[in-house]
Amino acid sequence: MSYHVGNSNRHTLGICLVGDFRTQQPTAAQLDAANRLIQHLQVQIPTMKQVLGHQEYPGYAWKNCPAFPMGKFRSDYSQYLQKPVDKADKPQQVPVAISLNGSLLAVTGFLQDGVSMLPVRAVANTAGGKVEWIEQTKDVLVNGKDLNEKVIEGSAYAPARELAAALCLQVEWDGSTNTVMLKG
Structure with a gap:
């Protein structure tokens, strides 16, 4: 158990992207790494269904974390999972x-x-x-x-x-x- 989101700690897993996203955007490499980590975790933890930002948890609407639009992140993530693989570069994985x-x-x-x-x-x-x-x-x-x-x-x-x-x-x-x- 970790301590990152108050009363939701017992059923959440926190992922941290380093940076101040109030003043900058996450890099493409950071977003790609986050997407790959979430995909890996969803294999490891089949019950992991939701991907939420800190501010989306009860009692944390005041916290501008992660300070980038989670709806867009989730949309991009679902597209990431469906992205076709260039078979010349890499096999279907x-x-x-x-x-x-x-x-x-x-x-x-x-x-x-x-x-x-x-x-x-x-x-x-x-x-x-x-x-x-x-x-x-x-x-x-x-x-x-x-x-x-x-x-x-x-x-x-x-x-x-x-x-x-x-x-x-x-x-x-x-x-x-x-x-x-x-x-x-």
Whole structure:
């Protein structure tokens, strides 16, 4: 439980965008990050249905927070979810949560053609694995094992089973929550 919105703390989760939006607008990168975070959280917390500004909670109409129009933000967010993906740039992605030994990681993977693709460096670093980038061949090695990775926007993603094998972890899939569970 956090303390950010008075009597609503027991059923809210706060997201903070840094800046004074009374005098400036959030950057496109901030809005994109907020949209991606909300999308991730809605996978992690299926009961999370509403996205409200601080001032939209009971007793907080006086507080100009976040000081940008939440109606427009929600409209833009719904368009963000429906935005077509340029298949030449990036595959269609359905977010996948990742847990390691029962703890959810702060990063997500995605489903592509029925295969869970996980962010190599984030998962390997958390699991204590060694990641190497071979510039000449554009290959990623985890604990000395070559993976069938895909590099998307500068980050390498590998099939969950391959990455788990390189890290000596067991892998399970929970289709009800779209979660890859790694155990070691």
